[in-house]
Amino acid sequence: MTRVLMEGSEVLAEAALAAGCRFFAGYPMTPFTEVLEHFARKLPERGGVCINAESELEAVGMAWGALATGARAATGSTGQGLSLMQESLSEITRAELPLVVFHMARGQYDYHQATRGGGHGDYRHLVYAPVDLQEASELVQQAFDRADRWRNPVTIYGDFLLAHTAEAIEVVPSPFPSLPAKNWAVDGSLGGSGRSRNVNSIGMEKGAKGIDPQAFWQRLQAKHEAMAAAEPLAECVATDDAELVVVAFGSLARFARHAVRALRAEGVAVGLVRPITLWPFPSEVLAEACAGARRVAVLEQNGGQMIDDVRLAVLGTVPVTAIGGISSDEAGFGLGDIFEPASVRSRIAQALDAPGPT
């Protein structure tokens, strides 16, 4: 194994290249900027295309076009830039195009944006939240596979720490089962044959008189239900006999995992459930892990977003306490006091001491 010291943004780009990504378009914005930089350097070297788009709207549109040709393609930004892309992100989902989105958020404030989507209509994106760079290198490759398998966008939700932390890792190409041919992709060849293609988001079919929105949307809904059943992923740490179950994701979960292991070593009955997929949320795993717990403590760096999904998962069977909160640096880039082992440990300890249900 040859491990190389790499910045997180470079790991994301390397993993995308390992997955066969051929196109990237983006617009600079902290903390996503370095992801664009690495794609801009690496993609042309390996026969791909990276465009420094003039806006986020154009970036996602360019990726849309590349995807329509069947190429593996990606874009990304931080939450603000992704807000600009929402119309396309929603519509690309209905066009069933396998976009991969690198969402390098300013902290965990974009949980709702990533898991609910800010765009119009019914749609879902598979959302991975890697805890560290090794996992990121694997999940990025899985993201490209799942995007093609489901013909649905997949988001990699990271943050300042994931994008900018350097770790010694090896990006190992992951094997996946073969995928069906992209017969839907345009290449011009079927012009004049009566069987030419139309990559669209409204269920329009060549030669058909009008569209059937209801049937089209119902088919997409069924697909999203199948994704919700097949794709949830979570890591459980010491949950078997835990009296307190901590729920945390992404970079902050790395701190939580450290604190939970330390407390366990001291004999405290605490465990961790770390959702790896934010959508679909690993509700069943969480409900099972909490079956014997006195309390669930949700550690997230925001005013309370994932806690909605936690509450839905346990459905009132166990008290749910927020132990995270808003925590920001002066620039608002997503760093804050919460990213301190002592801070995380004391938040968990307070939840342990909280009075139980009567």
Added chain:
Amino acid sequence: MSERSRPSDALPTDVRPVEGARRVGRMRPALLLHEDHDLCPGCGEPVAIRVLLEAIEELGAAQRAIGVIGIGCYTAFTSTMDIDLVQALHGRAPSVATGVKRMQPENLVVTLQGDGDMVNEGLQEVIHTAARGENVTCVLLNNGVFGETGGHMTSTTVIGQRTKNTLEGREAATHGHPILIGDLLAPLGGTAYAARGTVHDAHGVVQTKAMIKRALTAQQQGLGFSFVEILTMCPTGWFVPTADGPGYLDDVLRPVHATGELKRDGRILTTRELLDAARKQQP
């Protein structure tokens, strides 16, 4: 074909000549699956789509063409245009076309947008695409109104033009001035060809087809961005009888959006210069 009560002085038009004649014009362009469409009587957009499809076919590019289509009345033709298509959002076709072309540079990539789509919603996208010298052809169907919503003001609506949200006519002080998009695109370094045609009469249709062919040829030669604006009738959105559509286009739109070539072989002409030249030619 059926024949209804034909007056005695009219010739039969329901049967093809059996012999002694050759067909010189087909009803349906070869790259259109069937003729039926639900666009309004007197609409200019089907005519523009005909010449675009014929130009692609005549350049031998039917199996190497990809259309990227915006949102407007013409979007209905995505079910019948028999070339590979990508449906874009309102305003976004040039960016989508960029992604298509960069992945498949061997293919001819053509966008189709209306004035609301290109000049209102997506103005920066088409300008950036041109400035980048993206090797695609953008076609604008300009009727000066949002036809699909029923005749509302766009950025190309001319001063004085009545629309559903400028009932007394567009007034500069309140509604601003129209954008002459060709004049914005032609001077850019990435633009290889730019022209403004019209389909309000047969001569204009022939000229417009020649413009589209020059634009597509520029793309085939890798010269950079090419642009053809086509003035089209929208009698529904102009609130005029269908038969008055061509005259309205000629009298109201064309004196502002003058027709002619705006950039060819590096030579740039402004719309103002086209208008001046047209005036000199008039007796």
Added chain:
Amino acid sequence: MTTEPNAPTSRGTVTIEIERCKGCALCIPACPPAVLRMSEAHNGIGMPYPELLPGCTGCGACLLVCPDFCFEVWQYDAPLRHAEAGAPS
């Protein structure tokens, strides 16, 4: 029908899909020899449609301006006098 000695000739003709015609009448002023006129009768969707009079040159201007793809254009090998131009009635 009789053939008059000075009858106008047709160098071409058109076939018209009158049931697809939406009655916009754009073809009428577009016709250089002015041999198209709108019908008194109405088609299945209630619209008048173009009728052809003798004198067509087969130039195809009607086809070029028609938004509804109603015209097919033919040119005769030798000009026909109008009584011969039509198919048997």
